[in-house]
């Protein structure tokens with residue numbers, strides 16, 4: 001009876017939870033509860049000493065994105081524009097080490113500010129309710145056009161030449177050069193021979209097509225299907241959030257592709273830290289499948305060259321896994337970790353519906369890691385497989401820590417290195433990216449300066 005001593009709060013919410021109908025409803029719900037001490041001790045026994053390699057990558061790229069949606073004018077609150085700001089921070093690990101004088105736990109704020117200037121940010125704007133971008137027939141068509149314009153322009157270009165290393169190039173590359181779309185996003189008509197066929201097939205040089213039925217322009221970026229959530233008068237917040245989530249992962253994948261092609265030895269000595277799980281949610285979720293294959297093939301390609309794969313980390317600071325991790329944290333010895341396999345997730349975190357968590361959305365595996373200093377993180381690493389499947393075998397493989405090899409220790413080393421007492425459960429590149437997100441926008445395309453100045457784009 002957790003509500004007995006609660007006093008009436010704003011809005012009479014506590015009256016509601018005392019209502020017998022609501023109580024009966026809550027009794028029928030299963031949800032995450034604080035484990036008893038005994039349960040937590042039992043869970044903690046399955047944690048193992050966290051591996052370390054004692055090596056660090058030369059450079060760490062941290063990314064972070066935030067969505068906003070605002071009325072375009074105070075007088076017309078239902079006329080909305082959505083914004084996404086994505087920040088990338090490149091941290092030279094050697095420079096970072098120079099930030100704190102030997103023996104000190106504190107970082108020099110002036111040097112930190114200088115590091116901060118190595119950050120770059122991308123801003124995107126998307127039309128919401130009541131806005132017709134470039135004279136489009138509907139808000140949705142304008143939204144599609146805006147997504148295409150912004151994901152194919154300078155903004156996401158990671159190399160001076162051509163469109164290969166833009167998000168547009170990455171979308172094609174992830175689908176081996178042929179991206180299909182089942183039906184026209186404007187009129188909804190599919191292939192004349194049935195929905196088993198793609199109505200449109202996008203290839204290099206044919207990224208924009210015209211629907212023969214309705215005449216609408218159809219774009220490669222429509223394969224992300226984000227526009228499906230957009231209506232003429234509805235709130236665009238959820239579409240903007242989906243866009244943000246997909247774009248953050250596509251930007252990093254584009255950066256990785258460019259380096260794999262032009263500077264593989266630089267890539268091999270890099271880590272990428274993303275804010276949030278390695279997963280794509282909602283309509284664009286299907287790109288989580290090619291992303292599994294993509295990171296696997298990059299690793300194989302580098303291995304063939306005698307190089308190591310880059311470290312890719314999805315760092316979660318909230319969400320169900322972190323809530324669970326915090327609830328047992330005091331029972332975990334420092335310097336331990338555990339793979340969040342489907343059985344563990346099902347027993348202690350949330351029911352796994354189809355016996356294979358993340359089949360539709362994730363491209364990386366979560367691990368709970370308690371550092372030697374006592375902070376708890378949820379760390380995601382790309383699935384170590386050429387393909388993601390919904391099989392029991394995949395469920396076992398993704399949780400087999402042997403398959404991750406030294407990548408696990410390398411990832412934990414990055415987390416250990418950037419863990420800072422100043423930020424509770426935060427990693428500094430992520431903190432840097434967050435701070436950067438609050439600074440005024442810089443023009444797009446600046447990543448080229450960033451890359452050039454760091455000697456990464458001379459290939």
Ligand SMILES: [Zn+2]
Pocket residue numbers: 184185186187188189211212213214215216
């Ligand atoms: Zn059409």
